[in-house]
Amino acid sequence: MADWEIWIVILVLGVATACTRSTFWLIGHRVTIPPRVQEMLRYAPACALAAIVGPDLVLGQQGELQLGLDNPKLLGGLAALGYYLWRRNMLQTIVFGMLAFTVLRLWPAYWPVFGHGA
């Protein structure tokens, strides 16, 4: 993406923030969201985040599926998920996940046990 295109994306993100956060401050006293729609809205963000994380964890550079033990992102991500479910602490989870990811990323180079190493 060209520099100016990225700046347009940045402005567009600002508009998206303003749209979602300010709308009901501006019109909230005139409209109430029906509970049915509220329930639907609740599911959307989790699904969107899953749709972003999923491919990030299991797809390689060329978009090839990597479900094996030699994918440090998948294993690091799963380790982080487990840690978060256990401790419920975001910061610790990120540190732990990055450590796990880094160890796994460097691992095969030192221990050719898992296949493609030294």
Added chain:
Amino acid sequence: MSLPHRAMGAPPIPHEFDRPDPSAFRAGLQTGLPTLFGIGAWGMVVGVAMVKGGLTVWQAAGMTLVAFAGSAQLASLPLIAAGAPVWVIFATALVVNLRFVIFSALLGPHFAHLPLRQRFYLGYISGDISIALFLRHYPQSTPAPGKLSFLKGLMYPNWCAWQIGSLIGVFLGSAVPAEWQLGFAGTLAILCIMVPLIINKPALVGVLVAGVVAVLAHALPYKLGLLVAVLLGMGTAMVCEETSNKVRRG
């Protein structure tokens, strides 16, 4: 709602409760203080992820100052890297931010009497945690003295902590070698935001469907696979909820 609605275009009703109240501001600040470190750290992760995701330092700094939406910012990074069209990025950011629509619906009525411009910027800088803490303190939307100052005491420091953390992350991240792949911290952060959003079984099913569909449909042009995944995930969650409701009713 206890306040009378004013006619369109009428001057705003000045409210004695909205006068600056330093002690209420301090109370808000104290309430939010324990969360500020976490906010700053989370901002730092996003800052690092932005420069490691391919933005220049200035673009990343600009994004953090303009967008002020951590998960939407992180979500936009892979899309920018893949050269997705701007409208897809916009749509994705809207969906990721949808939870704020509900928050704004909860908080908006408290301040419906304020001038338009003030309501706009207060909404714009409201973060999840500030809103949660505010609503715990003021569950009723009736006007109360010091309410506005309390809100500002929560929101202004929250905004500052986020921006300072982010900018530190941007400049720190740009100094770290690329092969450390610090951008992965952004993915882990999204994981941590996603898990608490899985509020029930239908949500879990929806998340799994969305994740799998996004992987299978990643090759679709314009990153449409992402939107397809969100729609299918959401739809599945809704169907699950309906079915389980029917079963419960017998």
